[in-house]
Amino acid sequence: MALKKLNFWIGGEFRAAQSNATFVDHTPVDDSPYAEVARAAVEDVQLAAEAAHAAFASYRDTTPGQRETWLGKAADLLEQRKDAFADVLIDEIGSPLLKAHFEIKYAIAHLRTAAGIPRRITGQTLPSDVPGRFSMSVREPLGVFACITPFNVPLIKAMKQCTGPLATGNTVVLLASEEAPALAILVAELFRDAGFPAGSFNVLTGFGHEIGDDLVTHPRVKGVNFTGSTRVGRHLSALCGKHMKRALLELGGKNPLIILKDADLDAAVHAAVFGMFLFQGQACMASSRILVEAPIYDEFLSRYKAAAAGVGYGDLRSPKTMLGPIISQRQRDRIRHHIDDAVAHGATLETGGKWVGNRCLPTILTGVDSRMVCYQEETFGPVTAVYKVGSADAALALANDNCYGLSAAVFTQNLDEAMRISQGIHAGMVHVNAPTLHDEPHVPFGGVGDSGMGREGAQTDIDHCTEWKWITIQAPGASHGH
Template structure:
């Protein structure tokens, strides 16, 4: 029986997962996966190229029709078994997330726990009837719609929530009857391979799921060129998403894009300040701010602005920065040390243009301390650009109307939050915000397996989650039935 990895000189060496087998690439090339907290080698991972990508696509294409044709009870049984396997491997996967992505224990546990709900949601979706019947003009005729799988779907996953976001793509595509090829982030390849372990042990028919870590350029070019790949689902940067959309359009592949954000949290003057501070802190400092929907802009109404800044800064200063394995750590390492220079550039530009640094702007190795700025204006880079780190801007507003104007002054539109006791203003803002998701009396960070997750403008295209994923990942077909004989005009 093939194995996902072997220990060589104390380091796990991971294989690719193609057509139900753990295998090396033809070139037998590996790359290092590093622990961002320590800078030490975590694992070595085989790298797929064109040949392995073509094998993965062929396997998925050859397997999906038989899978889609199975009784729903047989397909959902695999998902229930996968949940059992996930339970048995929960601590192992949590440990991998901590070591490979720098996630603190609480965040890693959340990812794994989310995927239990995700598997149940997907199993339930297989039981839903997605079609409808409709009357037609011709006498004795009626129509109905059905949804059928696209065939092969390729997924490109990010590093920041590598298990949850990759699992969401895989699980919903399989639930819709498709085969799947997953390219994990080059920074968190082992986490993606753990998904293959779960489904392999759960008895998923061979070929349906293939996990191929490797260089994005080579794998991507092969996926784009192959007509058997009907859809690409991507989570990552806006720059990469734009390129992907252009390439996919050349061969009319479907795509969903979940990209960057500059999400606003609006705190009106009647809000409970302590609650708003807690919500805002979680919304920006969760996973070191490496979250696409993080509230990196906090818009606070003038009457409570000073008090909010003081209390929020105190909280930011109190958060422990350090080893993500320690239970009281809140801020772990950034995935790359080079991101510290990006954040420094944003902070220095803002301060040079008149912003006030309330705390932070210090870093060591791949750790960046919680950073808070006030006095931010639209001429500063940090107002518009995504820092993707533990840094936020507090902006003073005079009214809900001004908050709406400032919040919408961005090319992004992923998530938004509003904290107020005035439900009329809350709803007015919810309807007026240019955002795919709005959370009232909450921060901007929220996700549910059955909810439509996604953004507008440069933040995304399409939706993920529950039946919304099923709609994206299936083809809608209209069928008509003639009762008796139709009268033709000739």
């Protein structure tokens, strides 16, 4: 069967790279070729940024009703096309069916939520000390947004990063992960068919390390939305600072799940399995540190090991499968290194550490300490460490002994303790009696520390994607005193 060929979407048309360069996208189940994809270079970035800038001149003046209609239509179309999207999520990035459906359902909800943004872009009237002067502030779109998305939830992140700018009158150049270009092209077709004008939404495919800097520093680009590693996030943050660009960075996590002695153990075990092993731990919100109070530690560990051993890893299209393949050889090597390093330095491998093809089976470590790479670093695979703690305060101290601060969770039946810990924990999001892995379209989603800066979500998109302008009107003949 011939490989599908994928081109950029620029200015309302599909285009090959100007050099005709391509790369091969592989399916992670067996690393077989999945698609031949246009590979962007600096001249392609230039073309996309200029197309988005040219479209901005008229797109900024589209009405709230128009943008609301396009976003709503995109949600309806995604619902109609969910099987095609699920196929790409499964075949291109190795999503189990459960996770693919989870992602599509979220994306539809996000589009519907974003459709409400255009009518909420409000300004203010302000009092003035100058007699006869009317003073007001209004919000204006910035211009072109560069949106750089990861492989793990490419549909969710395309919606989170791109709909805020589009809803507020900005235009977008999406640079998709090199692991998920086919999904980005499906999104381009979705927005095209929903009615978004040519040039308002553009897609580049290629390698971030080759063209990411060119896109972020392009003079036409005014805002940057990035999801990815902390290392790359720091680099892009420095570029944005140097070039005075607005940036929203959603980076890594090393998320603590605290289980106190009065917790509902059934619920806590379920949260630890779902929050760690959904999509084989390739999630920034994964529960990669589980801190269990001593009186229930042994029972929790025993139950958790049994539950982890029962996680399905069969056919990706089976609803019983939770665990799929790790995305790339580089990432597989990283996971192996984290496990081997921990064991070499004295950690105990309670379960897992084995591979079936490109799948790493659910892996639980104990005895992990600061000498080990996985103590501080994000593994981004199905590997977690369980720690015994002597008290709630000890759990809180250990939870905060980390440079990340994305998501956290605490299981307890003591509401006072839940509130105290949720307020004391250094994280952008805390869930009580629920997994660390949770998101909704309208909430301020994001982290602190090395987990990033800024917040995704409809509630915060208006601030992030618009600029205030102050306008005064002096009545003719009125006093101009100060």
